[in-house]
Amino acid sequence: GGARSAFWRQILAAVFDRPIATLETQEGSAYGAALLAMAGTGHYGSVVEACKAAIHEKQRLEPDPAAAQTYAKGYAVFRQIYPALRDTFQRIDQAR
16 A cells, blocks of 8 residues: 555655655565465474575655654644643544
């Protein structure tokens, strides 16, 4: 889904202020389970070795510093006002 969107990945990089990597493989949990099994059966010496051998970055997006700063400021405001609004948010949820 969203991981296919470069735009969404760029937003996430800014929100978390961390690089976001896209992997060559599109497989999910089954691929991870297979890697764990291969490490567990001795095909790889460790989980770290299995990951180094099988998981490769396709693309890396660095966070935009200006966008990261904007999201950080907004999050700081949210954290400040949330305690005062928590009950209001719960009442809104219960009204649905």
